[in-house]
Amino acid sequence: xxxxxxxxxxxxxxxxxxxxxxxxxxxxxxxxxxRVVVQFGKxxxxxxxxxxxxxxxxxxYEAKYILDVLDEKIIVKAEQLALWEWIADYYLCQLGEVMQxxxxxxxxxxxxxxxxxxxxxxxxxxxxxEKEYLILDxxxxxxxxxxxxxxxxxxxxxxxxxxxxxxxxxxxxxxxEIAERYKxxxxxxxxxxxxxxxxxxxxxxxxxxxxxxxxxxxxxxYIHFKRSQEKISKAELLEKSGCGSSALTALVNKEVFNIQxxxxxxxxxxxxxxxxxxxxxxxxxxxxxxxxxxxxNKEIALLYGVTASGKTEIxxxxxxxxxxxxxxxxxxxxxxxxxxQIIERLRFHFGxxxxxxxxxxxxxxxxxxxxxxxxGEIQIVLGARSSVFLPFxxxxxxxxxxxxxxxxxxxxxxxRYQARDTAIFLGYLHQAKVLLGSATPSIExxxxxxxxxxxxxxxxxxxxxxxxPVIEIVSLKSDVxxxxxxxxxxxxxxxxxxxxxxxxEQVILFQNRRGHTPILLCATCGYSPKCIHCDVSLTxxxxxxxxxxxxxxxxxxxxxxxxxxGSTHLQNxxxxxxxxxxxxxxxxxxxxxxxxxxxxxxxxYSFEKIxxxxxxxxxxxLIGTQMVAKGLDFGKVSLIGIINADSLIxxxxxxxxxxxxxxLSQVSGRAGRRDIQGKVIIQAYATGHxxxxxxxxxxxxxxxxxxxxxxxxxxxxxxxxxIKIEVKHKDNxxxxxxxxxxxxxxxxxxxxxxxxxEEPLIGRIRNYYINTLLLKMERATVSISKVKEVLRNTLESxxxxxxxKGSFLHVDVDPY
DNA sequence: AGCACGCCGACT
DNA sequence: GTCGGCGTGCTC
Ligand SMILES: [Zn+2]
Ligand SMILES: [Zn+2]
Numbered sequence: 001x002x003x004x005x006x007x008x009x010x011x012x013x014x015x016x017x018x019x020x021x022x023x024x025x026x027x028x029x030x031x032x033x034x035r036v037v038v039q040f041g042k043x044x045x046x047x048x049x050x051x052x053x054x055x056x057x058x059x060x061y062e063a064k065y066i067l068d069v070l071d072e073k074i075i076v077k078a079e080q081l082a083l084w085e086w087i088a089d090y091y092l093c094q095l096g097e098v099m100q101x102x103x104x105x106x107x108x109x110x111x112x113x114x115x116x117x118x119x120x121x122x123x124x125x126x127x128x129x130e131k132e133y134l135i136l137d138x139x140x141x142x143x144x145x146x147x148x149x150x151x152x153x154x155x156x157x158x159x160x161x162x163x164x165x166x167x168x169x170x171x172x173x174x175x176x177e178i179a180e181r182y183k184x185x186x187x188x189x190x191x192x193x194x195x196x197x198x199x200x201x202x203x204x205x206x207x208x209x210x211x212x213x214x215x216x217x218x219x220x221x222y223i224h225f226k227r228s229q230e231k232i233s234k235a236e237l238l239e240k241s242g243c244g245s246s247a248l249t250a251l252v253n254k255e256v257f258n259i260q261x262x263x264x265x266x267x268x269x270x271x272x273x274x275x276x277x278x279x280x281x282x283x284x285x286x287x288x289x290x291x292x293x294x295x296x297n298k299e300i301a302l303l304y305g306v307t308a309s310g311k312t313e314i315x316x317x318x319x320x321x322x323x324x325x326x327x328x329x330x331x332x333x334x335x336x337x338x339x340x341q342i343i344e345r346l347r348f349h350f351g352x353x354x355x356x357x358x359x360x361x362x363x364x365x366x367x368x369x370x371x372x373x374x375x376g377e378i379q380i381v382l383g384a385r386s387s388v389f390l391p392f393x394x395x396x397x398x399x400x401x402x403x404x405x406x407x408x409x410x411x412x413x414x415x416r417y418q419a420r421d422t423a424i425f426l427g428y429l430h431q432a433k434v435l436l437g438s439a440t441p442s443i444e445x446x447x448x449x450x451x452x453x454x455x456x457x458x459x460x461x462x463x464x465x466x467x468x469p470v471i472e473i474v475s476l477k478s479d480v481x482x483x484x485x486x487x488x489x490x491x492x493x494x495x496x497x498x499x500x501x502x503x504x505e506q507v508i509l510f511q512n513r514r515g516h517t518p519i520l521l522c523a524t525c526g527y528s529p530k531c532i533h534c535d536v537s538l539t540x541x542x543x544x545x546x547x548x549x550x551x552x553x554x555x556x557x558x559x560x561x562x563x564x565x566g567s568t569h570l571q572n573x574x575x576x577x578x579x580x581x582x583x584x585x586x587x588x589x590x591x592x593x594x595x596x597x598x599x600x601x602x603x604x605y606s607f608e609k610i611x612x613x614x615x616x617x618x619x620x621x622l623i624g625t626q627m628v629a630k631g632l633d634f635g636k637v638s639l640i641g642i643i644n645a646d647s648l649i650x651x652x653x654x655x656x657x658x659x660x661x662x663x664l665s666q667v668s669g670r671a672g673r674r675d676i677q678g679k680v681i682i683q684a685y686a687t688g689h690x691x692x693x694x695x696x697x698x699x700x701x702x703x704x705x706x707x708x709x710x711x712x713x714x715x716x717x718x719x720x721x722x723i724k725i726e727v728k729h730k731d732n733x734x735x736x737x738x739x740x741x742x743x744x745x746x747x748x749x750x751x752x753x754x755x756x757x758e759e760p761l762i763g764r765i766r767n768y769y770i771n772t773l774l775l776k777m778e779r780a781t782v783s784i785s786k787v788k789e790v791l792r793n794t795l796e797s798x799x800x801x802x803x804x805k806g807s808f809l810h811v812d813v814d815p816y
Numbered sequence: 817a818g819c820a821c822g823c824c825g826a827c828t
Numbered sequence: 829g830t831c832g833g834c835g836t837g838c839t840c
């Protein structure tokens with residue numbers, strides 16, 4: 001019999017795989033992509049993924065045995081492992097970090113592992129030592145015990161060798177719940193005994209029940225609802241008939257009703273299996289045909305469709321085709337755009353074939369979607385960023401809607417991946433077609449399309465008769481007197497709001513989130529409370545009455561006296577949207593207003609609720625941040641006001657102009673529906689800025705051309721690749737030393753392509769000082785794989801240099 | 817990531 | 829003199 005070894009991936013930021021030995025009894029159950037339970041270090045137990053199987057015994061050390069195999073079927077497919085490796089390689093991070101991001105944590109396991117007794121009767125207790133005895137005793141009292149509880153029980157940290165001994169003796173087992181930590185939800189359904197389908201039998205039943213009115217009610221209710229629905233659950237029947245469970249039990253005992261338990265998905269859904277036909281308009285059909293034609297020669301297409309042009313119908317039709325061929329489809333959306341509306345719409349077409357995957361799901365729900373995709377029960381996934389990691393088989397189509405959205409990029413922690421780009425690679429792995437969609441494509445995607453890498457399909461007709469809104473730029477500079485009276489609203493905007501409300505139409509006001517967080521400010525000396533661990537101002541949270549740091553979670557009670565000058569004139573500036581709401585309250589006391597921002601949408605369904613209420617005209621004015629650009633078409637909005645466009649445009653980032661354009665265009669797109677032509681008022685100081693002009697003219701093309709020219713001359717994407725390196729150190733002087741040393745080393749390889757080091761906007765986070773380096777590599781002439789290789793080597797030697805002790809690096813490839 | 821081993825300050 | 833602080837290195 002052979003002795004096998006496996007190299008496993010651990011869910012840790014470690015750069016290598018570890019080799020474990022396979023006990024003979026597991027020889028037949030191991031396979032690449034299955035999870036195994038391993039002990040790593042003295043005390044830790046992890047579930048690891050088998051990366052490869054071999055027979056080479058390690059020479060320099062003795063491999064530990066795996067403790068268990070968790071899966072009967074593989075849980076991570078070969079394509080997924082290939083994707084993980086690509087991500088680790090491209091984004092310069094560890095495989096374990098990718099694993100962490102990819103696997104739902106219900107499928108991972110740490111020392112929260114539970115053990116159960118295997119067979120208490122056959123154990124010869126005399127063979128056990130005192131500690132083993134203690135564990136057995138505990139297991140007799142409670143059937144499941146966590147490893148961490150055993151540590152407490154024995155009062156010692158190294159319990160795994162003992163447990164391992166017990167495992168080997170066959171006394172204990174690792175609880176299945178690790179493997180199946182998520183449990184399918186069961187639901188009881190009621191059905192009528194088929195003998196009563198006969199009219200005569202039914203009549204007799206009614207007569208026999210006339211002295212049991214509750215039971216008769218239950219039967220009648222059942223028959224009534226059975227006409228319109230396929231299945232009736234026990235709970236539903238009890239509720240609708242108004243009778244208690246005793247009546248139902250009596251009927252079950254009489255064998256009138258039958259109750260069976262069925263596994264139902266945790267994810268609420270209507271099991272509507274009918275696939276509905278999509279009817280496309282002429283323009284949509286033309287775009288659809290162009291996409292299909294493009295897919296013959298190119299794997300990737302970009303659908304550039306203006307707001308409300310009906311891109312979704314095209315997506316649905318494409319998905320239909322793929323599903324009919326028996327393949328899977330992935331429909332990616334930014335988290336914030338993944339609303340109930342879009343989910344319902346897709347459910348309507350695809351019923352239970354569709355699965356939804358996003359960060360608001362519970363861990364069990366995520367694991368359930370994972371398994372269903374694995375088993376092929378779910379063919380279509382509608383999901384946010386992390387759904388690129390799901391175990392698809394035979395993927396035929398990947399759609400990335402709102403392709404330009406920044407939220408496709410994960411910034412922290414590693415893997416710092418771009419889900420749109422990852423989706424493109426995923427498509428390549430599965431030989432699937434990829435469709436990117438946007439009303440304002442990112443410069444890089446549009447450039448790729450223009451350069452012929454992607455098929456470009458334009459859809460520039462708004463659906464139905466909806467017209468483009470009229471956009472007006474209003475200067476914030478003009479009225480000095482007026483401004484003193486109120487800093488947010490120009491008379492023009494106020495006048496327009498009043499007119500709109502008089503027509504019984506609705507208004508949306510947009511305020512940029514950035515730079516409008518609620519900080520405390522001393523009116524006398526300008527002091528504002530800072531975090532003690534980070535170089536940022538604390539933000540005030542009304543709910544807790546405390547000031548919080550967003551970077552490290554530090555909290556402090558609200559202060560009432562300025563620690564710098566002793567003044568008591570401390571102003572709480574509040575959220576930007578809050579202040580606007582207040583100001584507007586004075587100006588228009590009768591208007592009903594709602595806020596849509598981080599603060600007002602903290603609770604679970606509040607986002608949906610606010611939008612629904614607004615849609616039903618319970619509010620006249622909606623004041624919101626970036627969020628109002630999302631959500632589907634709602635309300636009877638005919639006026640949109642941008643409070644201050646400068647804060648968007650002046651943001652210090654090479655993509656600020658591009659983002660401002662897409663933000664302002666998207667928000668503007670919310671104005672006007674069907675019969676009403678919308679109006680947009682943009683307030684700004686820099687009224688002559690080219691971006692504003694381009695927004696007014698709905699001129700994406702010119703925006704694109706000017707951006708491309710600028711990026712080419714200043715060395716930014718799509719012409720250059722960017723790699724950001726953050727050097728961190730507890731000491732503010734040594735961080736500069738380390739960064740400089742690294743810069744010199746990198747310059748030996750890359751010359752002037754290395755920029756910096758410089759201190760970033762926030763110079764210290766969690767007590768670590770930060771310096772950043774930026775690498776700019778010409779995309780056309782520099783081989784990225786060579787760059788990465790050199791970089792990997794340089795970074796490795798950085799860590800071995802004694803001078804760099806105490807510092808560490810964060811690498812971010814494509815940091816935008 | 818977590819844990820142990822090891823080297824320097826303040827406290828019985 | 830020791831207790832404990834965290835900085836450093838290893839885990840198959
Ligand atoms: Zn002050
Ligand atoms: Zn902080």
